[in-house]
Amino acid sequence: MSTQSRAALARSARGDRLFVGLVGLLALLAGAAALVVGQGWLGQFRAGRALLDPIAVSWLAGHADLARGLAIGIGVLLLIFGLWRFGRALRTERRPDLLLDTAEGAGLTVTGGALAAAVAEDSQTIDGVSRARVRPVGRSGRPALRITLWLTEGADIRAVWEELSTGVLSRARESLGVDELPTAVRLELDAAQAQRVR
């Protein structure tokens, strides 16, 4: 099992999970810290101080230019970071093309759509497959395939599994002339056809 084929199983949410988790953790810790201070566990004197502490304010006033510069810098960094996360969260998953030849003047590219359509059409000829959906995912230039096959009820899963690897995927590899084509396959068994009562 290659990591690339495994990663092609589903869109990764790692970045979003890390981001939301870290923001949540920061909020949790900040709220807890404020409660700890407010309860007086760090001393009753500290609990009675103003939120905007005069000591801190006088320090900032003493280093006004430094504080302003830092505030603007941090603000700009937050702006860039926030827009980056916003863009990453809303971005649709790419459909990379397959670069077969990158030579100058003789480049050859198979578009992701063409690759997916060809493999999908071939997959549908397998006995027991009612529907196939294929999508290129992953690195640009060297995409992986994400294949979802819906099998009819009573289909022989082992036969489909064998036909897929020895037939469809090896044909695709041969016709493209590539050694490996990382692929994630998801087999879904259709529900039994509802029987109409007569």
Added chain:
Amino acid sequence: MRVLLRLLAALLGLAIAAAGLLTAVEVGWAWGRPRHRYLLFDWPYWVGRLRTLDWAGQQLHVVAWSVAAGGFVLVLIALFARRSPVVRLNDPNPDVTVVTTPRSLARLVGSAVRAEDGVAGTSVSATARRVRVRARSRLNTEDQLLDRLVETAASAVGNLPLPRKPKVSVVVDSPKDRS
């Protein structure tokens, strides 16, 4: 859950970007034109508020609890937005990964067991490790059916190219056993 996660990630990103922009703009504005009070956000008012509030106050208590609770919810969402579980099948090639869904596995076993004589209906729950079958029968007792159904279910699972066979357990539910 994953849609919620993406939505939250986008909203949080936007909120952080807006906060950063506001900070930079207000500080720059106050630096360049000290005689104007503020540009967009009335921060002098909030400075005055924060001077009067102390850490032990009721208001801060409420805000701190809400922030902590909100953070906890975000952490939970991030933890639970996992991929839906799949059942791994053997890899036919080193660069091919094949999986199926637990639901598909359950359907497969269910239709095999239902095809047996004397079974009126089944309910199957499956994970990669365990398949539980509950078969209903009107005419046969558990003793009459159990061995045959266990064999059927096990062979339905055994026909699959699974790297590790899940345990199969069968229960027969029959009114004959209650009398």
